[in-house]
Amino acid sequence: MIYDTIVIGGGPAGMTAAIKAKETCEKAKILIIDRNKKLGKKLYATGNGRCNIANSALDLSSYHSCNEFFPYQIINTESYKKLKEFFMDLGVAIYDDGGYLYPQSMQASTVVWALSDRIKHLGIEIHTTEEAESVEPTDEMYGIVTDCAEYTARTVVAAPGSAAAPKLGGTESVYRLLENTDIRTIAPHPALCRLKTREDTSDLAGVRARCRVSLLCDGDVYDSESGEIQFADGWLSGIAVFNLSMQCIDLLNDGRTPVVEVTLVPEMDEDDVLGYLRKFRDSNPDRRLEAMSNGLVNEKIARFIINRLELKSVTAARLTDEELDRMVFEIKHMRFEISGHGGYDESQAACGGIDTRQLRPDSMEADGYKGLYVAGEYADVTGKCGGYNIMWAVMTGMRAGEAAGKRLTHDKNK
Ligand SMILES: Cc1cc2nc3c(=O)[nH]c(=O)nc-3n(C[C@H](O)[C@H](O)[C@H](O)COP(=O)(O)OP(=O)(O)OC[C@H]3O[C@@H](n4cnc5c(N)ncnc54)[C@H](O)[C@@H]3O)c2cc1C
8 A cells, every 4th residue: 555654653743744744735645553542642641631732941951862952953932833823723722831831721632632633634544553663765665564564655754752651652662663774773761750869768758849959970060950859769759850860861871870969948048048057056955956957848858867967966056067067068969879760661751762963854854765754752852841842742743744745745746
């Protein structure tokens, strides 16, 4: 069977690409193949079921890629406007919650439904529960071998996502899909996941704290994030930690020893904390040390600090100035050596994938492979939490789909 475009993967990238290809070339015969039973399975689970579609705040730390500037050739203020228009056209009104974009309904299902309905309306064919195994370049065409059929396509959009979240369709086999081409893959690893501490943190289990977290290694600060940290038995998690996980795992994979520094009470500097503790000591000399630091931090953290510093004094009055300084330092620079990380089963995304140095940013077409496009998380671009990944998937799907549609229109008019 010959198709004009075969889209591998029915996530936000693949669904957008199929829609754009068909809208650009009305006569095109398009097929979406997905190994799941339904399209958009991962999308349903995003943003705790609310689907954080995009984010208007952008800086050089928003995306992680071996090709550092590539993501920003696609994601910019213009793309943010285009994405909003795309969803408005699908009938999904957008709610902007301080730069975090959601569907007005606050339901991920609204987004999946709108994309699926447009796909049906456009007459795009869908094969679910079918897995593409390889893409074989042939004369000006591509052979697609799946677990149950073989197809030929004039253009292909490879949008199978990543290995992250296997229960939602993620699979490590995606990285073998293009192995019959010369397109390189950057070795993948989990991203947006929790981090394992070398130290036993069972005494902190269950604590959540507002803080600033920084990733340190050999004296350098790699990244910093503000937000909530969650402590578990031997693990650090929470959005701020997830955002540091990408670089942290790179460091671990390089055999280095990354450290996560937790800065508690972020709105107070060290002098403010010292001032508070001194005042406490003067006004409450008989109270216990736990009570003293509990005035600023969670009770379990207060006890953890006292144990870590091996403070022998029991009451505030007996605390020496030197001990007071150490307590301040611990509150502002609580450090944990990182020894591991969560797996794909608990990751929200994966780093690595198709090397973007072989992709054209205007079309997502692979160099040397006319009509073969890559979209979404399959490319070596991973965003932080907060809408960056869906925004990347949709915008690259848009570019790939439009480029495929234009190529087909051009070929049909020849
Ligand atoms: C729990 C969770 C919450 C998240 N929340 C957010 C959020 O709020 N905001 C945000 O921006 N990002 C979020 N993400 C990340 C975001 O969901 C992904 O980055 C995004 O879905 C990637 O889109 P995609 O189309 O590239 O890939 P996917 O959505 O993964 O879709 C790829 C599709 O391809 C199919 N597939 C894979 N291999 C094959 C094959 N060989 N043949 C056929 N089909 C195949 C899969 O079944 C899948 O349906 C979250 C992720 C998770 C796991």
